């Protein structure tokens with residue numbers, strides 16, 4: 040209230056003036072020119088045409104016209120917060136990653152939670168996967184752990200991702216429905232992609248309607264590598280365990296909350312942080328070696344499979360605490376650019392074909408979404424450690440390298456502005472023997488789409504199993520093309536007979552379909 044000074048209705052138009060004065064800050068244009076009246080355009084006469092000369096109005100409207108940038112092609116709706124990661128112990132024997140070297144070491148983080156399929160304005164309680172993306176601003180570069188709240192994924196190869204997402208978003212002719220799971224295209228796609236079956240069990244479970252971001256787990260999903268200072272490699276799966284516990288709502292509640300407060304999840308995160316009730320998640324690692332990978336009954340490069348915690352326990356290595364809301368939603372939460380390719384010495388990729396495709400996709404889409412190769416100059420994306428390189432120019436370059444040298448090799452003296460690559464400490468990809476034919480083929484070791492789906496279903500309590508059955512029934516009841524319903528049930532028969540029968544009965548099937556063939560259907564199968 041202090042910053043307003045009304046001087047009442049003035050002039051024939053009855054316009055209301057709010058004026059700077061008495062030490063109140065003066066409004067300016069983006070060029071810094073003080074503004075004398077921000078509410079009336081410059082006209083030729085009080086009732087005459089607006090002049091081209093009105094630089095104040097033109098600048099204001101020009102900027103407004105360009106406020107929107109493309110929303111993320113997936114995970115468009117999200118909410119972020121700042122915090123820190125604290126290491127519980129040194130992991131220097133298994134990784135040289137800087138953040139894991141010293142017990143008690145704190146590293147700043149930014150975390151963004153999201154839904155996948157809905158557009159930016161969609162409700163928070165949709166039945167959907169939740170994104171759980173963490174940017175660690177380490178002293179050796181930004182490490183992004185871009186995960187989800189479900190440990191497996193729908194597909195095994197990134198080349199299928201555009202199809203998965205097309206099928207899950209609004210149908211292209213009619214532009215609805217928004218709900219990921221409640222329509223023919225989605226169920227058509229997943230029923231023709233048996234590899235989705237395990238993920239379907241999770242997404243029809245209560246995990247897909249978390250009570251809030253604070254009460255959900257997170258997973259890196261893929262197998263990654265940890266590399267120590269000697270260059271030795273161990274495999275790792277990353278987990279986030281909420282210290283608040285794991286809680287979901289039931290479908291009935293989700294619908295009511297969506298109606299009453301579609302911002303329920305983002306409001307919950309904002310309110311709890313402002314109240315000083317900072318949410319925390321512990322970082323866990325399942326660490327295993329090549330021998331385990333070679334003997335495990337599934338392929339550790341297959342993102343539709345988990346490694347049971349009974350076989351490789353989760354070692355808790357640290358925690359994140361989210362203790363600061365953003366200053367500005369757009370500048371931080373919208374403009375943050377997570378990328379699986381942002382990796383640091385001590386952590387490396389595996390050949391998981393889903394991960395390999397992601398490494399291309401994020402950077403590529405962010406060039407379009409954020410409009411310039413220089414989006415790393417935005418404070419939310421900029422590393423918080425020294426940066427020295429010869430990349431220059433481009434749209435909106437804000438930190439062009441200083442000094443004469445902008446190429447390598449050069450014979451100018453090495454200094455802060457003239458860096459050199461460092462064989463001892465620079466990021467070095469793990470040496471791995473690779474041999475084989477160049478083929479477009481899915482490994483046989485990626486088959487068996489049903490065993491872990493069954494394992495997950497049977498691990499649920501009776502009530503949870505009931506929720507899964509009801510969710511399948513509800514979602515499939517929205518599918519108009521009946522052969523799609525049957526195809527889904529034919530997969531469920533390979534998971535659990537009672538589940539398949541329960542769904543079929545509730546959907547009013549007159550007879551049960553035959554169990555699905557496990558292999559991917561061919562074009563010929565479909566035309567029969």
Ligand code: HEM
Pocket residue numbers: 110111112113114117151152153169170171172185186187191192196197198200259260261342375376377393396397400401404405408
């Ligand atoms: C965005 C997770 C698979 C492409 C995201 C985000 C998360 C995520 C959490 C939101 C990041 C944010 O908050 O800004 C995952 C997980 C996957 C997966 C866990 C599988 C294990 C894929 C695949 C592709 C892909 C296979 C493409 C081949 C994208 C794109 C975005 C995105 C293009 C938007 C990025 C942006 O505009 O900034 N993903 N994703 N994702 N993902 Fe994925």
